[in-house]
Amino acid sequence: MPVADYLTAASVAVLAGLDRTAALQMMVSRPIVVAPLTGWLLGDPLTGLQAGALVELLWMGRLPVGAAIPPDDTQVAIGSTVLAITMGHLTGFAGSAFTILCILITLPLGKVGQLFDRWARHWNGRLLQRAQDAVAAGQFKKAEQSHLWGLGHFAAASLGTFVVIVAAGSLVLYHLAPLLIGPVRNAAPWLQVAFPVLGTSIILSSINVRRSMTLFGASFTTALLMLWLL
Amino acid sequence: MDRLKLPRSVLVRVLIRSFTLQASWNFERLQSLGVFYTLAPALRCLYRGEELELACRRHLEYFNTHPLLASPILGTILSLEEKRKRGEESYLGVQEFKGMVMAPYAAIGDALFWGAVRPLAAGVALFPAVRGTLWAPLVFLGLFNVPHLWFRVVGLFRGYFLELRVIENIQRRRLPDLAIRLKEGTVVLLGGLCAYMTFLCLRDEAVAVGWGLVVLPLVVLLGRLARRGVSTLLLVLVTSAILLISTHG
Numbered sequence: 001m002p003v004a005d006y007l008t009a010a011s012v013a014v015l016a017g018l019d020r021t022a023a024l025q026m027m028v029s030r031p032i033v034v035a036p037l038t039g040w041l042l043g044d045p046l047t048g049l050q051a052g053a054l055v056e057l058l059w060m061g062r063l064p065v066g067a068a069i070p071p072d073d074t075q076v077a078i079g080s081t082v083l084a085i086t087m088g089h090l091t092g093f094a095g096s097a098f099t100i101l102c103i104l105i106t107l108p109l110g111k112v113g114q115l116f117d118r119w120a121r122h123w124n125g126r127l128l129q130r131a132q133d134a135v136a137a138g139q140f141k142k143a144e145q146s147h148l149w150g151l152g153h154f155a156a157a158s159l160g161t162f163v164v165i166v167a168a169g170s171l172v173l174y175h176l177a178p179l180l181i182g183p184v185r186n187a188a189p190w191l192q193v194a195f196p197v198l199g200t201s202i203i204l205s206s207i208n209v210r211r212s213m214t215l216f217g218a219s220f221t222t223a224l225l226m227l228w229l230l
Numbered sequence: 231m232d233r234l235k236l237p238r239s240v241l242v243r244v245l246i247r248s249f250t251l252q253a254s255w256n257f258e259r260l261q262s263l264g265v266f267y268t269l270a271p272a273l274r275c276l277y278r279g280e281e282l283e284l285a286c287r288r289h290l291e292y293f294n295t296h297p298l299l300a301s302p303i304l305g306t307i308l309s310l311e312e313k314r315k316r317g318e319e320s321y322l323g324v325q326e327f328k329g330m331v332m333a334p335y336a337a338i339g340d341a342l343f344w345g346a347v348r349p350l351a352a353g354v355a356l357f358p359a360v361r362g363t364l365w366a367p368l369v370f371l372g373l374f375n376v377p378h379l380w381f382r383v384v385g386l387f388r389g390y391f392l393e394l395r396v397i398e399n400i401q402r403r404r405l406p407d408l409a410i411r412l413k414e415g416t417v418v419l420l421g422g423l424c425a426y427m428t429f430l431c432l433r434d435e436a437v438a439v440g441w442g443l444v445v446l447p448l449v450v451l452l453g454r455l456a457r458r459g460v461s462t463l464l465l466v467l468v469t470s471a472i473l474l475i476s477t478h479g
Contacts, residue, residue, distance in 0.1 A: 004304075021252050023296065024377070025249075026375055030352065032352060037367065045319055046362060049362065049367075050362075052367075053360070058462060059462065061349070062462065067260070067275050071430075071463070072310055102471055107467075108421045108472040109466070112454065121256055122256070124254045124256035124263075125257060125258045127254050128258055135287060136283075138283065138316040140282065141273065143270075144270050147264060148254075149254070150253040150255070151253045151455055154253070172356075177314075182478075183478045186477040189431045189471060190260070194469050196475060198452055198466060201453040201455075202456045203416070204453045205456040205457040206457075208413070209410060209414055213450065213453075214419050215421070219417070219418040219419075219421025221425075222425075223421060224429060224439065224443070227426065227429040227439075
């Protein structure tokens, strides 16, 4: 895979990382959008769609409320898509089982994103002091520019997370994929159900709706029966 | 004093800048620098010299609300700053207004956008995604961004023109109730999605569809574990390990 593809993926990682908190927040950073976009740019949108849908299902219920920083599902989605495509070429593995393996390996690395994000927010504290000093000195333009430096911090945090996920993920996959792909292939159909069931459980535990289990149970049972009868 | 109104070009600049409200989010004063940056074109238009410095200091104070519901607050702040410049009395000052509304708006925004609109949009988009349709991301972006952009754009102008009456305007929309309805819709959608994925798996593995009902107690069990603070990551890894071991060989 040419270096240009890694650079393309890194650019997506930075832009989506900015969309996540610092700018726009149009939700291009959500796994269901950013993973197919990365896959499309790398020539395999369906792998991206599968990775994005599974990661979205898992972390749909994690909310960025207040000062809480959730794991970086954006970079996990991009990273697992990049790994599924690049390492697929290198190791000769492909298909949904390999994509699931890539997700399982990148998921714990999402925690790294929390560290980088915390670092960016910590550094932004210095910008506040710089802006206050500039206002006191009557340099209002300089004070405004301080705010924009924060974009650089968030961009660097996203790039750092992406590099760690892709580098560590490539290393792990290169050594362990031949050992793990067999068991993952056997379990793949069940894992594809386990992810939405788990994601849904987490949402139901935090959604704060009365009778949410009753609603879910009724909807699930009705839909399953209808699919079975039809 | 002459009636002073901000030019529309300044309002548009404030609107554009509001999309970077959180660029300098920090643990000390959260969105304060973002509010200052967003309002700066209007402050420069209204004040000069020492007055400008005081206005800047006012908006470098602690501020935190939901980023998508910040627009009506920012719009009202602009109108209050205008009043202040004209020397008119208002029963709420700029600081009092910010302090009064930022926390309730944050709670409403979290429940509505993060807790309801986003999961609902994702729930709808996951159906085409599961079927391998590449329209899924566009469906998600469309469903989320129509209300998002409406609140951002219309919210800023409503805030500016309605001034303090914007609080009533938001109250009348009963957004917390709307959030609950949307959340209920999301739960129903997720029930359908889980049933569909379970059905596909059981059919492909030639297992009787009735076994799919096992999913219900599993959801209850996993939900209880999540509520007790067991991390999502741990639940994923343990569940995956159990499935890998039980299907191996």
